[in-house]
Amino acid sequence: MxxxxxxxxxxxxxxxxxxxxxxxxxxxxxxxxxxxxxxxxxxxxxxxxxxxxxxxxxxxxxxxxxxxxxxxxxxxxxxxxxxxxxxxxxxxxxxxxxxxxxxxxxxxxxxxxxxxxxxxxxxxxxxxxxxxxxxxxxxxxxxxxxxxxxxxxxxxxxxxxxxxxxxxxxxxxxxxxxxxxxxxxxxxxxxxxxxxxxxxxxxxxxxxxxxxxxPAAEVLGDPAILPAGAREAGAVLTARVAAHHDDGLTELDAGGIPLFLPRVALAPGSLLRVRIAAHDVILSRERPEGLSALNILPGRVQDVRPGDGPGAIVALDTAAGRVLARITRRSAEALGLRAGMDVHAVVKTVSVAAADIGTSGAG
The missing domain is CATH 3.40.50.300 (P-loop containing nucleotide triphosphate hydrolases)
Structure with a gap:
């Protein structure tokens, strides 16, 4: 030490x-x-x-x-x-x-x-x-x-x-x-x-x-910190490779929640880290239907942090881990977001960049 x-x-x-x-x-x-x-x-x-x-x-x-x-x-x-x-x-x-x-x-x-x-x-x-x-x-x-x-x-x-x-x-x-x-x-x-x-x-x-x-998940997932600013906000999930599918997608098990990403070159069972950028997350009060997005994570609002401008950072606790969403204050008010509310986070599969996926080390 x-x-x-x-x-x-x-x-x-x-x-x-x-x-x-x-x-x-x-x-x-x-x-x-x-x-x-x-x-x-x-x-x-x-x-x-x-x-x-x-x-x-x-x-x-x-x-x-x-x-x-x-x-x-x-x-x-x-x-x-x-x-x-x-x-x-x-x-x-x-x-x-x-x-x-x-x-x-x-x-x-x-x-x-x-x-x-x-x-x-x-x-x-x-x-x-x-x-x-x-x-x-x-x-x-x-x-x-x-x-x-x-x-x-x-x-x-x-x-x-x-x-x-x-x-x-x-x-x-x-x-x-x-x-x-x-x-x-x-x-x-x-x-x-x-x-x-x-x-x-x-x-x-x-x-x-x-x-x-x-730990990275703890610090990067804290909406009160954001050391690189709101534009760089994003949370870190730890997940395990569950399967590779013929359509070019890899399915992960993230705390029991299926998470689909573009093909990841790791064997099933491998543990990895995935950074979900806050600007790639949208929120819904109800579980959305009829969307092209494959990744839907149910969770509970932990904190809502309005920014100096028109934006706000919402921290959501899910079974997969902490997720941050960067939305407008107007949207937060329209949804009536507050701590303790159940919502769903929606993440497009192709929005997760290869640079945000890596192997998981200690911690």
Missing amino acids: LEVSLRHAFAGFTLDAQFRAPPGVTVLFGRSGSGKTTIVNAVAGLLSPDEGRIASGDWVLLDTDRGVRLRPHRRRLGYIFQEGRLFPHLTVRQNLAYGTWFAPKGAPREDMGRVVEMLGIGPLLHRRPAALSGGEKQRVAIGRALLSAPRLILADEPLAALDEARKAEILPYFERLRDEVSVPILYVSHSASEVARLATTVVAIEGGRVIAQG
């Missing part, structure tokens, strides 16, 4: 954040300028904060009260930047080996062959970075970080510089990293889809302060 407590004043902005990062992927989530990268740079030793403590048991990186400020190269961290930052004159194999040169003697380390297999970079070993795609460079950067035997991996918006196709290529590797590697990961993102797919724990940041911390 990494414990982080930081305070640092900039001109016009003060960071004052405290949180705990348990094993798995802890995502610092919030809008641009909220302080996420500042926190990661403080953990890495690239920023020396005015006050703070960063420690896990007897492993102390920073303790300003005791005068402890470890230099970056002594912190045993693996840092994955927005761009791979590979050495252009070295092959992929040599870039990976560079990470091993910094692994302390006797420290537990990952096997090179296992890392190469996990990241699917075997065919790339003899290439130089100039011959790699953006997604391939990031996979190599992940491998280099792993092979340095780090006690913690930092990933500062590692997909931000990639197009959607390359992001789709990389996300499954971060899921494997979360599920198969024991090294905890502190991951920075402002993408709700990335958070929903990857996070074991979400630390929501706003204006330099932590406004919420907890």
Whole structure:
């Protein structure tokens, strides 16, 4: 358990954040300028904060009260930047080996062959970075970080510089990293889809302060938080693959409720996460009939949160989990929505994007 407590004043902005990062992927989530990268740079030793403590048991990186400020190269961290930052004159194999040169003697380390297999970079070993795609460079950067035997991996918006196709290529590797590697990961993102797919724990940041911390389904499903704004609102459901149908749809079992999605390349029985964007949900007082939408989730209104403009966020508890709907305040008033009311959430099958579907790790 990494414990982080930081305070640092900039001109016009003060960071004052405290949180705990348990094993798995802890995502610092919030809008641009909220302080996420500042926190990661403080953990890495690239920023020396005015006050703070960063420690896990007897492993102390920073303790300003005791005068402890470890230099970056002594912190045993693996840092994955927005761009791979590979050495252009070295092959992929040599870039990976560079990470091993910094692994302390006797420290537990990952096997090179296992890392190469996990990241699917075997065919790339003899290439130089100039011959790699953006997604391939990031996979190599992940491998280099792993092979340095780090006690913690930092990933500062590692997909931000990639197009959607390359992001789709990389996300499954971060899921494997979360599920198969024991090294905890502190991951920075402002993408709700990335958070929903990857996070074991979400630390929501706003204006330099932590406004919420907890499992992804809990934090993303809270209508009072919305760290990325109402437009990015959406809840996370955990479901199991029930069957694949001949018409190209996959049927999920979400808490006993059938949920249909475009074909998912996972075997029946597989557990996955599905992010349902709030703007893709419509509500009905009665169970609707004669609709083309296949997904109808009965539930009960937990909260109605009017926004500053014409919209409102409605939190609905269903057997599948918490669902958020982004509707107009006029619609909320016309339906007479209030806490405790039974309603039905309707979700179009094709509205769930592939980027919002991923394997389910711990939490």
